[in-house]
Amino acid sequence: MTGDWRAGFLAPRLRWVQVAKTARSRGLAALQDEHRLELAACDFTTGEVRRLGVPTDGFIDSAWVAADATSAFFLADEGGNELGHVHRVTLDDTNAIGDMTPGLPDYALRGADVSADGETLVLDIVTDEGYDLVCLPARGTPVASPRHLVRTVHEAWNCRVSADGTVATLDTTDHAPGTRRFAVTAYDTATGAVLGRLILPSPGAANAVCFSPHPGDQRVLIASQRAGDRSGVLVWDPVGDTIVELLEETAATVVPLDWSPDGRHALLCVELLSAQWLERVDLRTGERERLDLPTGSFRSPYLRTSQFGAGGSVLASHEHGMSPLRLIAWHAPSRHRVLLGGDGSPDRAGFEHVVFPSSDGTQIQGWLARPTGTGPFPAVVHCHGGPHVSVADEFTPAARAWVDHGFAYLTVNYRGSSGRGRAFEEQIHGDVGHWELEDLAAAHRWLVDEGISVGGEILINGESYGGFLVLYALGRQPELWAAGIGEVVLADWELTHHDSPLAMRRLDEMLFGGPPETHGDLYRERSPLTYVDEVRAPILLWQGSNDTRTPPGQVVAYAERLVARNHPFELHWFEGGHGFGDEGGHLAHLDRAIAFARNAVGG
Numbered sequence: 001m002t003g004d005w006r007a008g009f010l011a012p013r014l015r016w017v018q019v020a021k022t023a024r025s026r027g028l029a030a031l032q033d034e035h036r037l038e039l040a041a042c043d044f045t046t047g048e049v050r051r052l053g054v055p056t057d058g059f060i061d062s063a064w065v066a067a068d069a070t071s072a073f074f075l076a077d078e079g080g081n082e083l084g085h086v087h088r089v090t091l092d093d094t095n096a097i098g099d100m101t102p103g104l105p106d107y108a109l110r111g112a113d114v115s116a117d118g119e120t121l122v123l124d125i126v127t128d129e130g131y132d133l134v135c136l137p138a139r140g141t142p143v144a145s146p147r148h149l150v151r152t153v154h155e156a157w158n159c160r161v162s163a164d165g166t167v168a169t170l171d172t173t174d175h176a177p178g179t180r181r182f183a184v185t186a187y188d189t190a191t192g193a194v195l196g197r198l199i200l201p202s203p204g205a206a207n208a209v210c211f212s213p214h215p216g217d218q219r220v221l222i223a224s225q226r227a228g229d230r231s232g233v234l235v236w237d238p239v240g241d242t243i244v245e246l247l248e249e250t251a252a253t254v255v256p257l258d259w260s261p262d263g264r265h266a267l268l269c270v271e272l273l274s275a276q277w278l279e280r281v282d283l284r285t286g287e288r289e290r291l292d293l294p295t296g297s298f299r300s301p302y303l304r305t306s307q308f309g310a311g312g313s314v315l316a317s318h319e320h321g322m323s324p325l326r327l328i329a330w331h332a333p334s335r336h337r338v339l340l341g342g343d344g345s346p347d348r349a350g351f352e353h354v355v356f357p358s359s360d361g362t363q364i365q366g367w368l369a370r371p372t373g374t375g376p377f378p379a380v381v382h383c384h385g386g387p388h389v390s391v392a393d394e395f396t397p398a399a400r401a402w403v404d405h406g407f408a409y410l411t412v413n414y415r416g417s418s419g420r421g422r423a424f425e426e427q428i429h430g431d432v433g434h435w436e437l438e439d440l441a442a443a444h445r446w447l448v449d450e451g452i453s454v455g456g457e458i459l460i461n462g463e464s465y466g467g468f469l470v471l472y473a474l475g476r477q478p479e480l481w482a483a484g485i486g487e488v489v490l491a492d493w494e495l496t497h498h499d500s501p502l503a504m505r506r507l508d509e510m511l512f513g514g515p516p517e518t519h520g521d522l523y524r525e526r527s528p529l530t531y532v533d534e535v536r537a538p539i540l541l542w543q544g545s546n547d548t549r550t551p552p553g554q555v556v557a558y559a560e561r562l563v564a565r566n567h568p569f570e571l572h573w574f575e576g577g578h579g580f581g582d583e584g585g586h587l588a589h590l591d592r593a594i595a596f597a598r599n600a601v602g603g
């Protein structure tokens, strides 16, 4: 670790990069600097990254580049509330912006795609009426009302459209409401007629990744997950009604990412506990080739992906614990070079991969960063959001900040995290908070047993679902934690449910097995607010005033209870939604968090 974490934190860096489908030497990126997180047009050949003046929220699925890279589409919301309209911004010098759906009410978005011929835009929009798959021209003057293909009241994510715009898919749960065991449903974009539905045997799930790049070819690349931790890749033709099972893994998790522009290969990310690597698979022969790239990670759910580039290359979005995103072009074995990003410094040691047993013997995996020296150190146990995502070896400037202030930092892929198979992911459904807290207690135990830390000097920190875990742990395991630090936290499930849009309510219903009207006892039993009087440790919270995922009211209710008990806490509000837009604000928060933590451990 180095002492330059502040500069590393504030230096401009890429958060994600998207490659245009038919102009693969250009694309779109999210560029983070001290003050803003905004969209930028990229030329991978010249290395130019041009800011568009359009704010974004860090999720890769909040903006999409047009197939020919002449424009991009993004959800323009109100102050980060994630409700609004999709707008188009031209990627020429004018940066002209226009509303694509002026006739619609505000909506949340759960997917979008543009056809390779550049003509058709499909959107998965969510209002309180349900999830609607709509289709509209991607070019020219916006139409008054887009073509409505289907409405469902059950969760439906991630729409895709074929190269010629005639077939669209939606990942649906109508066959298994209240789960995320998605099926892929294909629709005729002219009529909305269902062309086919790919349902894997329960508890399997299928997700559409992308269509064949060739107009007239309606085959779709599918990510499959099945019982017994099996993950695989299928090629499904909803029109010809054929399925080709390309490959399946049991030991590792395999996730298809892209279909090459010449139609010959699929790009895969293979994940095995501590490692991620990219492979290319020949779609005719099934032959697999591992790409020789630096160690680190190449994708992160919702946040970052790797894709094919121009001329048969692969554009790897590479990160590791101490190195921000860099776009590496892989051409052939031993022939790759950095096109964009990184911080220019040579690779340095970052996270250590660690594994420890939980109370039931399940091995839990995490990433540890620690100061040099023998310790023991005060420590931060970090809980990611989601819950169904996982932390890979990825750039975590906060970890560097904690370590440079003498703390060990352990981020935990607790039960419910993705990447360990369906059973691991779904074990928390109907039992929210139980196994996660067992796993966090195991992390605490492991830090002490290994001599990395001592019992009274371990804090818990997390954001969003991880913020729920912070408050829940403080109330249910008050003897373990020296302090709690949360960002965009969830303090009460029922209040959250009532203040949330449908797109978020469906997540609560999946986690609890139903809405508060029928499962109220469980919602209350698993809410931090129920245990607020048990909390002993000081609390520091940071919350967005326009957040629709972890809305303000439920945190205010929690804070009022702390005030009534005269319990030490700080609640800071920022102008924004479910996360910080500016690293300056984030840095101020981190400065405060480290001072607060030092005070809590008597440092």
Ligand SMILES: CSCC[C@H](NC=O)C(=O)N[C@@H](Cc1ccccc1)C(=O)O
Pocket: 302, 384, 385, 386, 387, 388, 389, 463, 464, 465, 466, 490, 507, 508, 549, 550
């Ligand atoms: C009800 S838990 C809080 C909402 C949750 N946010 C963070 O944990 C959330 O929005 N989950 C989304 C996906 C997501 C995952 C990670 C970060 C942001 C969003 C969901 O599962 O629908």
